[in-house]
Amino acid sequence: MSTIALDIALAHLGQRKRQTLVSLSGVVLGVAFFLAVSSLMRGSEKDFIKRLIDNSPHITVSDEYRHPARQPAVKAYPTGAVEVRHVKPQSETRGIRGYRSRLARVEAIPGLRxxxxxSGSVVLVFAGRQQSVSLSGIVPAxxxxxxxxxxxxVSGSLEALAANPNGIIIGRGLAxxxxxxxxxxxxxxxTxxxxxxxxxxxxxxxxxxxYDEGQTYTLLKRAQTLLGRPNRVNRFIIQLEDANLAREIALRIERETGYKAVSWIEASEDILSLLLVRNLIMYSVVLAILLVAAFGIYNTLSTIVFEKIHDIAIMKAMGFHARDVRRIFLLEGLIVGLIGCALGELLGLGMMKLLAQIELRPPGITDPVHMPIWWGAEQYLIAAAFALGACLAAAYLPALRAGSVHPVEILRGAA
Structure with missing residues (x-):
């Protein structure tokens, strides 16, 4: 029965070649544009996140506390109505206390560097010019x-800084x-x-x-001397092997060190939320294209049901069940969907390769910029799933209508 159903489905589609080609073209273009837009949007998203991750620490531990310290009076009377006025914190040398032991504890956590x-602010003076800059004391290795x-x-190296206790690295803009x-x-x-x-x-x-005009680097010991903070640091910069684990590891580091640890995910929540909204908009627009193609399939199959109403009645009179008739029209939608997916993914792949070759030269940028294309297999599966789902959904109502045909009424009316 399945072979007969397939033969009938192919015959129906072949008899209405123009409508079938229009429906097929809609699916092909929908899948192709889905792949092109998805690869471009996802590529730009991953390129942006990569730049965000590569140019900033995955986790930053600062000499701050997540929650302010409670006053002694509040600790002494936790359930009382306590009011403390005109409290001025004691002057102290800022920084992470006992940073070496805390650094050792962080280094013991696997999967991170x-x-x-x-860091502090200093004034750079040269040939009568002055400018406030940020000075970061580092250990080059x-x-x-x-x-x-x-x-x-672009000139010099971190090794040169390590070899010169009075060395400094500056940005090209400042130079x-x-x-x-x-x-x-x-x-x-x-100061x-x-x-x-x-x-x-x-x-x-x-x-x-x-950044190039306002950031400088020197050795950690020299910065400690210049900023008057001996044996202190005020940040730990951490990179992870898996950046997606930043939030969990930041919580662990914060528990172990007592100091505030901020992951790149926490620091960029607004940007990540914006990317999520952008993806939702992108998928909604492309899904709308596939829905338009689905209406073409629905129109084609509905016309076939209307024109083949007597043939359907004869088939049911010959012993075809309603489910067999429904299967024929669902097969027609599936055939259009499968062929459309195959051709659409080939066309989409060609569009992606074409987009990848485009070079842009924005004003003021010396190096050409290429369109960021994502080649992941996930988007091909999503495109196929959307297209096949839309085709089957479009074929479902005509299939139900065909399956509900009563052969006696149709044949009696024809007589």
Whole structure:
């Protein structure tokens, strides 16, 4: 019976070639545009997240606390009505206390790399010019494992910084503004410890103008001396082997160290929410294209049912059950869906390859930018599932109508 049903379904579709081709074209274009748009949107999303992850730590531990410390009076009378006024915290040297022991505990967690950093504001002075910049004290051997700074250095190296206790690495924007070059000596003025002459041993270019003009690096010990914070750091920068585990590991680190640990997911919740909304919009638009194609299939099959009403009655009179008739029209929708999916995915693959070859040169950008295309197999499965679902849904109502035909009434009316 299944072979007969398939032969009848193919015969129905072949007899209405124009309508079948129109319906098939709708499915092909729907699947192709779905793949092209999905690959472009998902590619841009993954490229954005990769840049976000690569250019910032997966987890940052700072010298802050998640919850403020309770006042002694509140601790002494937890159930009482306590009011403490004009409380001024004691002056202290800011930073992560006992950072070496806490650093060792973090390093013991598998699947991560960590580097201690001391950051503060200083004033850079050279040839009568002054500018406030951020100075980060680092351990070069550890820093290169958790950041991309080494990849962005265009002159010098982190090894040169490690070999020179009075070295400093600056951004290309800052070097151009102050007319600095490799080997130049600049004065770094800190609030509490006077000034120190440092030699430029490296220049980096990140592509972010504000970062290139406002960020500098020196050795951790030199930064501790300049900023007046001996044996202190104020950040741990952490990179994970699996960035998706950042939230869970950040909670563990916060419990073990007592200091606030912020994952990149927590720091970028608004951006990730925006990406989710964008994906929903994208899938809704492409699904609408497939629904339009489904209406074409519905129209074609409904016409076939109307035109073949007497043939359907004869088949039922010959012994075809209602389920057999329904199977024929569902097969017609399935055939259109399968052929449409195959041709649509081939066309979509060609469109994706074409998009991947496009080069853009935005104003002010020296390097060409390529369209970010995602080649994951998941989108092919989603496109096929959407298309087949739409085709079967479009064939369902005509199939029900065909299955409900009463042969006696139709044949008696024909007589």
């Amino acid at each position: 960590v580097a201690p950093v001391l 550890k820093m290169k494992r958790v950041s991309t700074i080494e990849e962005k250095i 151009d503004k102050f007319s600095l070059r490799m080997g130049s000596t600049v004065s770094v003025v800190a 509490d410890s006077g000034s120190r002459s440092l030699q430029v041993v490296g220049i980096f270019r990140s592509g972010n103008a504000a």
